[in-house]
Amino acid sequence: MDLKSTDSDSKYARIDRFDDKTIKELEYHYKEILKLIGENPEREGLLKTPFRVAKSMLFLTQGYEMNPCEMLQSAVFTDEYREMIVVKDIVFYSMCEHHMIPFFGKAHVAYIPNGKLTGLSKIARVVNAYARRLQIQERMTTQIKDCIQNALDPLGVAVVVEAQHLCMQMRGVESPNSVTTTSDFTGAFKNNVTRNEFLNLIGHKFH
Numbered sequence: 001m002d003l004k005s006t007d008s009d010s011k012y013a014r015i016d017r018f019d020d021k022t023i024k025e026l027e028y029h030y031k032e033i034l035k036l037i038g039e040n041p042e043r044e045g046l047l048k049t050p051f052r053v054a055k056s057m058l059f060l061t062q063g064y065e066m067n068p069c070e071m072l073q074s075a076v077f078t079d080e081y082r083e084m085i086v087v088k089d090i091v092f093y094s095m096c097e098h099h100m101i102p103f104f105g106k107a108h109v110a111y112i113p114n115g116k117l118t119g120l121s122k123i124a125r126v127v128n129a130y131a132r133r134l135q136i137q138e139r140m141t142t143q144i145k146d147c148i149q150n151a152l153d154p155l156g157v158a159v160v161v162e163a164q165h166l167c168m169q170m171r172g173v174e175s176p177n178s179v180t181t182t183s184d185f186t187g188a189f190k191n192n193v194t195r196n197e198f199l200n201l202i203g204h205k206f207h
């Protein structure tokens with residue numbers, strides 16, 4: 001049993017997608033958006049806003065330029081360890097693809113290796129590579145699971161994602177603080193005993 005926690009991806013090399021042409025085009029369009037919503041893009045507070053939003057958007061969607069499966073495969077090592085490895089409380093920030101408004105929360109990931117292991121920080125990098133694009137929580141959950149399953153070929157993978165959706169909360173569709181949980185399991189985690197062991201380890205209660 002190995003329970004590790006990670007709350008950051010600090011070793012994660014941040015990719016700047018700040019190529020001038022893309023930023024200029026985004027800047028132009030955000031300026032137009034400001035006009036369309038009734039703002040004056042020439043007022044002092046907004047002068048640099050289109051530029052800032054352009055850079056921010058490229059940062060928040062940098063996952064498109066990442067290949068998490070390739071990254072994982074390049075960081076595999078062999079070991080006989082065959083117990084459940086749990087990485088809990090991986091903080092992520094994503095944006096819903098329907099409203100382009102944030103959803104954010106924590107991902108909990110476990111796998112039972114079958115000879116191939118990877119560094120714990122790499123699991124957090126996989127989560128963030130899929131989070132930093134336009135997403136829906138269900139697909140993100142499955143993508144994380146598939147990536148680890150394909151790269152490590154373990155005896156099983158478990159992914160639970162808990163998130164708050166600002167697009168629901170801000171528009172009053174959902175009460176504040178309401179949390180949406182998604183999960184996906186392969187192999188050994190389809191077994192109730194193993195799955196419950198994982199859920200207990202992450203302190204999860206299905207509502």
Ligand SMILES: [Zn+2]
Pocket residue numbers: 096097098099100101167168
């Ligand atoms: Zn939404």
